[in-house]
Amino acid sequence: MSVLIDIILAILAIYLAFQSLLAKRLTQTVFIFFAFGLALALAWVRLGAIDVAITEAAIAAGFMGVLFLDALRDFSPRTSNNQEKTEAAKDIFSKKNTKSLLLPRVALVLGLVLFLLISLEAIWNIPDGGGLTVSVETMLPESGVEHPVTAVLLNFRAYDTWLEIGVILLGLLAIFATGGIKLYLKPDVPAQDILLRQVILFFTPILFLFGAFLLYIGKSGPGGAFQAGVLWAAIGILLHLGGKPVFSMIPRWLGQLLLTLGLGFFLLLGFILMAGGATLFEYPPAYAGVLILIVETLAAISIAAALTAIFANLNQMQEKPNDIESTT
Amino acid sequence: MTDLLTSPYPALLVGLPVLLATLSLFFRTRGKALVGLLGCLLTAGLAIVAFIEVAQHGTVIHILGGWEPPLGIMLRMDSLAAVFIGMTAVVGVFISLYAWQYFRADESGPGEFPLFWPLWLFLWAGLNGLFLSNDLFNLFVTIEVIGICAVALAVLSGKTTAMFAGLRYLLAAITGSMAYLFGVALIYGSTGTLDLGLLGQVLEPGTTTTFALLVITFGLMVKMAGFPFHFWLPPAHSAALAPVSALLSALVVKGAFYILLRLWMEVFGVSITYAAGQLIGLAGAIAVIWGSWQAFMQTSLKLIVAHSSVAQLGYLLMIFPLLILAPGVTADSADWLSPAWTAGIFQVIAHAFAKASFFLSAGLIIMALGHDRIESLRDLVGNMRITAMAIGLAGVSLIGLPPSGGFMAKWMLLKGIFLSGQWWWAPVVLAGSLLTAGYVFMLLRLAFAPAREMGTFKPVPKSLEIVALILALGSFLIVFPADYMIQFLESTGVFGSGIESIVEGGAYGND
Incomplete structure (x- = not known):
């Protein structure tokens, strides 16, 4: 079954x-x-x-x-400008389609099938019971958390997670980097209707609490900073859609602090403990649980802030390309 | 593993640039540049200190989180990593100095791009992390960091050409990463470890290992623009801002090469056959000819330089067939291993210096002329003599004329080729040099030709010209400590080793 x-x-x-x-x-x-x-x-x-x-x-x-x-x-196609763009795009595609694509397509499909078959064969040959599950379980009591995934992400392989939090921030920076380009014009939507407001008022506390729950439960079950961060980002996006762009409403430094808190604190904590003779991201077992919770909370805040900012900037990019530089 | 010295430097080499990059985000335009430049100087200083530590104590390690592999991740700075980190530091610091002045140049400059600084520092951290990493999955994370930074930097100018090239670069980079990750998953699934050192001991030959090697090699070849996956490089590298072009061509593509070298030599030995080495060498050989020919056919300076990178990276792939020994040949009797390794490392370093200089010079020419069409290079020598000299010197090193680092690399490659009896690679090396001479001398001929009209060159800051010249000179100066460097490289790490192919009767015989 x-x-x-x-x-x-x-x-x-x-x-x-x-x-x-x-x-x-x-x-x-x-x-x-x-x-x-x-x-x-x-x-x-x-x-x-x-x-x-x-x-x-x-x-x-x-x-x-x-x-x-x-x-x-x-x-x-709300504005004529967009329509032209869409037409132009269609033209590009149709021009390519006029060429005979049968042979390359057949070759591509055959190649893919072959690739899949060999992949299956390679995966099939993997012996069972591999992986580090056993050693993770053995070391779990020393990690400060009870859930093996959290232990791996925030303690055993904290370095990878720290870099991945950096990758999210870098995603945002990469979007800023493309900021000078103006491809589409977007109609300005004044999202002020009552329904949206009620939805936001209703969902914000629920999303916040659910995010906090996921964050805390990460210690002993599935959940954690990434999941909580996305839920909190939903708050930021809802507020943005509701005409309350968070990053325009708070001081510039606060926005930057929210964005960099996760990465920065994670690293600074590591450096401080390193000064005490530990290696980077080595936590004393007695405090590991608390430190991991703090690191996760701040990481969740930064992930939420970065995702909100990614959404907000993609939203603004079309309108005021020059403002984007100044928010970075 | 435990008898190696634990040092804080590997952790700092990744942490410090990230810390300063993060800090720089809090500042506005000028402040960002200032913190950024400061960060670059500090990171370079730290890299030199770490290099000295390795030179004195041999390989140093840093066990992150205090968890030993295979559970945790270990950073390992052996001599090979130290040389790459040192090269990144020296080339990187000059590019940083150039960028600082370049973005501040009011007249005819490209304007200020404050985001350059945090992105470049993150990129630097990613590169250091890559060179230090001893973990298959962590390498994936570092190439992600590097990939995002590189694409973001490539599109920083905001020009439409850069955007389109950047999108293509992004798609290529993601394809490469995904292929690599797939291979990592296969390896982890079949061995339960990600540590390179342990993998080298436990990996067993079989379909899974061979297939993993194949997809990982494919991913890395895409990332390093190895033939035939080089299509994304020329547009992306040529459309970027001058300091960015220099970073991408001199340093970023070397990251993927470094992983490829490490994985082939240290991890996948059991699955590598003599034929595989010949195949990858063939890809390199075609890249040398094709890239040089394409460079010769271009009419704009930055495209010439970018295509030349495809060719110069091809030489790096050509050391692989020499490092893989035919069945029955042992590493002790293979006297061509040391020349082949020397060729590879000196090609990496000489190309980093020469190409950085070349791209920075091209940036100055664009600053002076407003464009980089080569027919306008007439009387470059009369107008920008330092830049012309930098281009000449960098070109000499790319061709491989004595006494440049490029000469050392190509000479050692030829020596390795003849000692190993694989004579069929020799014509490629010579033809590559000849074609390179073709486009370099074409540029120099124009540079010395009398001007048709006066006053087309606007003045550019002399300090920028000097930075480009220093980098070009660097590609010559690296020859002097060559003996020391080879000894240093041989003291620890994989340098000088070969893979003894276990497959009897490979597709190609050795002589």
Whole structure:
């Protein structure tokens, strides 16, 4: 029975992936992509990786979906300028389509099939019971947390996680770096209607509490900074859509502090403990639990801030390219 | 593992640039540049101190979090890592000095790009992290950091050409990363460890290992723009701002090469065959000819320099067939290993200096002329004699004429080729040099030609010209400590070793 579910899920995921590529309209593509993200999240659940499932649902289906929907608005032919752009884009694609693509396509499909077959063969040959599960379990009591995934992410391999928090900040910087370009004009939407306000008022505390819960539960179960950060980012995005752009409302330094807190504190704490003779990211076992919770909380805040800022800046980019530089 | 000296420097080499990059975000335009430059100087200083420590004590390690591998991650600074970190520091600090002045140049300068500084410091941290990493997954994280920084820097100018090239670069970089990650997953699944040292001991030959090696090599070849995955490099490197072009060509692509070298030599020995080495050498050989020919055919300076990078990276791939020994040959009897390694390392360093100088000079020419079409280079010598000299010297090193570092690299490569009996690579090295001479002398001929009209060159800051010249001279000066460097490299790490192919009767015989 469970094998059947797995097979259906696998076929569904691949089918949705293909459909999102092949869909005729961008709207379809985006919505099928949501569904694909959810199918993947379910697949992670089936694989027993609840942490990854939550992250996949929150980031791939949730946050990416919001970005895609936002981008979709730019493609809607509301202004004549956009229409021209869309037409131009169509032209580019149709020109390419006139050439004969049969041979390269057949070659591509054959190549992919071959690749998949060899991949399956390679994966099939992997022996069971590998991995570091046993040594993680052995060392778990010394890590300060009870959940093995959190122990790996925040203690055993804290260095990787620290760099990944940096990657999120870098994603934001990369978007700033593209700031000078003005590709589409976006109509200014004054989002002030009552319904939206009520939705925001209703959801903000719930999202906050749920995020805090995920953060705290990360100590002993699936959850943690990344999942909590995405939920908190949803607050920032809702506020932005509701006409209250968080980063414009708080002082500049505070915004920067929120963005860099996770990465900065993580590192500074490491440096301070290093000065006491430890290696980087080595926590005294007695305090490891508390320190990890603090690091995670600040990381979640920074992740939320970065994701909000990514959304806000993509939103502003089309309107005032010159302002973006000044917010960095 | 435990008898190696534990040192704080490896951790600081990654942490310090990140700390200063983060700090710089709090400042506005000028402040960002100031903190950024300060960060660059400090990081370079730290790298030199760390280099000296390795020179005195041999390999140093830093066990992050106090968790020994395979559970935790260990940073390892052996002589090979130290040389790459030192090269990044020296070339990086000159590019930083150039950038500082370049972005401040009011007249005809490109304007200020304050984001350059935090991105470059993050990039530097990523490169240091990559050179120090001894963990297959951590290497993935470092190439992610480097990839994002590199793409962000490449599009920083905001020009449409840069954006399109940057998008292509991003897609190539992501494809490379994903392929690499897939390979890592296969390896972790089959061995349960990610530590390079342990992997080298436990990895067993088989479909999984071979396939993992294949996808990892593919990913890294895309990342280092190895033929035939070089298509993204020329547009991305040529459309970027001058200091960025220099960073990308001189340093960033070397990161992927470094991982490739480490993984082939230290980890995947069991799965590597003589034929695989020949194949990767062939990719390098085609890159040398194709890249040089393309460079010869370009009409704008930065595109010439960018295509030349494709060719010069090809030479790096050509050391692989020499390092893989045919069945029955032992490392002790293979007297070509040391020349081949020397060729590889000196090619990396000489190219870093020469290419950085070349791109920085091109930036100055754009500053002076407003464009970089080569027909306008007439009377460059009369107008910008220091820049012309920098281009000449850098060009000489790229061709491989004595007494440059490039000569040392190509001479050692030829020596290795003849000692190993793989004579078929020799014509490629010579043809590559000849073609390189073609485009370098074409530029120099124009530079010395009399001007058709006067006053087309606007003045540029002399300090910038001097930085470009120093880097060009650097590609010559590296020859002097060559003996010391080879001894240092041989003292620790993989330098000088070879892979003894276990597959009997490879596809190509050795003589």
